Amino acid sequence: MKKISSLFFLLLSPLYLIAGDQVPVLDVGNTSFILIATALVMSMTPIGLAFFYGGMTQSKNILNTIGMSVSAYVITSLIWIFIGYTLAFGTDINGIIGFDDLLLLNINIKDIWTTGNIPTLLFVAFQMTFACITVALISGSVIDRLKFSSWMLFVPLWIIFVYTPIAHWVWGGGFLSKEGVLDFAGGTVVHINAGVAGLILAILLGKRKDFNKQNTNPSSIVLTMLGTGMLWFGWFGFNAGSQLGADGIAANAFLVTNTAAAAGSIGWIFVEYSLFKKFTLLGFASGIVAGLVAITPAAGFVSNSSALIIGFIAGVISFYGATYLKKLLKYDDSLDVFGIHGISGIFGAIATGIFADPTINELGKGLLFGNYEQVLIQIKSVCVTILYTAIMTFIIFKIVSFITNGARIDKEIETIGLDEVVHSEKGFNF
Numbered sequence: 001m002k003k004i005s006s007l008f009f010l011l012l013s014p015l016y017l018i019a020g021d022q023v024p025v026l027d028v029g030n031t032s033f034i035l036i037a038t039a040l041v042m043s044m045t046p047i048g049l050a051f052f053y054g055g056m057t058q059s060k061n062i063l064n065t066i067g068m069s070v071s072a073y074v075i076t077s078l079i080w081i082f083i084g085y086t087l088a089f090g091t092d093i094n095g096i097i098g099f100d101d102l103l104l105l106n107i108n109i110k111d112i113w114t115t116g117n118i119p120t121l122l123f124v125a126f127q128m129t130f131a132c133i134t135v136a137l138i139s140g141s142v143i144d145r146l147k148f149s150s151w152m153l154f155v156p157l158w159i160i161f162v163y164t165p166i167a168h169w170v171w172g173g174g175f176l177s178k179e180g181v182l183d184f185a186g187g188t189v190v191h192i193n194a195g196v197a198g199l200i201l202a203i204l205l206g207k208r209k210d211f212n213k214q215n216t217n218p219s220s221i222v223l224t225m226l227g228t229g230m231l232w233f234g235w236f237g238f239n240a241g242s243q244l245g246a247d248g249i250a251a252n253a254f255l256v257t258n259t260a261a262a263a264g265s266i267g268w269i270f271v272e273y274s275l276f277k278k279f280t281l282l283g284f285a286s287g288i289v290a291g292l293v294a295i296t297p298a299a300g301f302v303s304n305s306s307a308l309i310i311g312f313i314a315g316v317i318s319f320y321g322a323t324y325l326k327k328l329l330k331y332d333d334s335l336d337v338f339g340i341h342g343i344s345g346i347f348g349a350i351a352t353g354i355f356a357d358p359t360i361n362e363l364g365k366g367l368l369f370g371n372y373e374q375v376l377i378q379i380k381s382v383c384v385t386i387l388y389t390a391i392m393t394f395i396i397f398k399i400v401s402f403i404t405n406g407a408r409i410d411k412e413i414e415t416i417g418l419d420e421v422v423h424s425e426k427g428f429n430f
Contacts, residue, residue, distance in 0.1 A: 027117035030245045034118050034126055037241025041129035044234035045073045045136045052227025052285070053140050054427075056335050059219035060417025062427035065143045068151055072136035075155045080128040081105050087164035088172050089127065095175030098168050116244035126241065127171075131163055134190045140335035141198030144208050145414060148422050150407040154400045158197065162392045166193055166385055181381040182356055182364050182374065184253065185242035187297025187348040192385050195342020197393040199333060204397050205408050207332035209415075219427070221281050228285040232261055235292050239299040249361055253299035257292065260311030264291020264344075267315025283319075290318035290340050294348035298355060301364035306355040313351075314344040346382055353378035 050069040057065040076084070085105065090098030111120040135155050139146075169176040170183050183189060218224065239257045243250040268287025269279055294314030295307055302310070322339030326332075333339060353375035356366035365371040401407040413421045420426065 024112040024114065024117055026112055026119065027245070030116040031118045031122060033246040033250070034116070034122055034241055034244060037237035038122065038126045038129055040234045040237025041126070041133070041241065042073075042234075044231055044238065045129070045133045046070045048227050048230030048234050049133060049136055050227065051223045052231055052289075053143065053335055055220040055223030055225070055227060056140075056218045056282070057143050058217070058417070059428055060419055061144050062219050062419065063423050063425050064148065064418035065139070066427075067148070067423065068139035068143070069136045071148075071152060072139065072155050073132045075152065076132040076135055076159050077128060079156045079159050080124070080131055084131060084159055084164050085124050085127065087160065088131075088167040090172075092168070092173040095169070095173075095178060097165055097174075098172050113244075118244060123244070126244075127167075130186055130190060130238075131159055131167070134163055134186075134194050135159055137190075137194035137337060137341055138198045138201065141202040141333045141337040142205055143334045144418070145205055145408055146201075147404055147407055147409055148418070150400050150404045153403060154396060154407075157396045157400065158393065161396060162197065162389055163189075163193065166388065169384075170381065176377075176381050176384065179377055179380070180374070181377050182301055182352045183297045183349065183381070184300040184352075185239045185296045187293070187345050187352065188381050188385050191293045191296060191341040191345030192349065192382060193389050195338045195340075195345055196386050196389040198337035199331070199342060200390050200393040201397060202333045202338075203331050204394070208334070209411055211332050218282070224285055225281055228288055232288060232292065235261070235296075239296060243300055249300050252304075252360055256299055256302060256304055256307035257295055259304050259307040260291040260295030260314070261288045262291065263308050263311030264288055264294065264315035264318075267291070267312040268319045269315075271316055271319045286318065286322065286336070286340060287315040290314045290344045293318075293341050293344035294351065296345075297348050298352040301352060301356040301361050301366075303355075303357050303360060306351075306357070310348060310351045310355065314347055317347060318344050346386075349382050350375065350378050 046069060050066040053069060054062045054066040086100060087098055091100040092098055105124065107120050109121065112118065113120045113123045135158055139151065167189050168174040170181055170189050171177065181188070235257055236254055240250045240254040243253060265284050265287035268290060269283045272283045273279055291311035291314050294310050298310060318340045321343035322336035326336070326339060352366065354367045356364035356369070356374060358365040358369055365374060367375050397407065409418065
């Protein structure tokens, strides 16, 4: 009976690869899990982020704002296939970049990625969704005033020259990875990266002409709350899926993600109510995202109690980053990309080095468990990312601005709105 069962399993095995004496066999459970996680992360950009940002912009620019998220997903999907994946995860070259015959995804459909025993093409798709949302996040800093043509050119250049090198350094076997940096799901690669890039673009473009005036009120907090819910939902795939397997660490990442999001929301509205005696839904939404951002690098390394602390602190500091820091430094980060993603990302990366618990994941041991060096490694990764992203984003912006004869729309278009002039459409027909 056992021989018959073994033969039956072999005949029905959907995918296997013979490599020398090893026979990596597809893990159906892990593959199913990552397929779902990939779909969840995919939904975060053209749906979750699009609604989240779209609801916060002016009604005359809502379609343009949504279009920036959608176009970022479309363009990055193609760039990732052509060259992005091999630069991020190809054979390491001096710890700086990857490159090999994976160009144009020259991958056998039967290749199985060793971690989790999932198909390589599934890992490609999963990582693609991370690249898509990273560049889309940047758009929140420059809505209402960036040429759409400039954005369409900025996206592929930024993915190739900024995102892929940093992804390789941290996740693809680059120098930060070799030094032992901890970034479970993208605190450094995604959020610090996007937050700093957004800040640089906001400064270079300058303030909106009606900045801080009454008519810049959000078009629909309802859409923003819908987007927040979609982002929260998709984030479970973002964080839990980064384990690349359906196991205890993935379950831990799932739970602490939810805890940090809730704590972040409480942290934000605690400060907001203390100062203004109001509970705003935008405050709830912003705190949720701040908590999600901060727990992202730590999700597979920290306990639920640590997540509570990380999330709450992220909500508090992001509130001040999105309000008082912006006023102090006098820059116009339209939707507070740096204030939320940049600041919470920096805090989350460092907090990972403090709270990483080896009883949860043996790969991570932080300051509270006797490894002070991990904090230093985390700080180094933060500094390297900030410096590289800032310099390269500045260079790319200047190139794009030259090619498109200035990256900023003129004052007349800014007054009329980008939806009508650029897209010949309206988000709301009253």
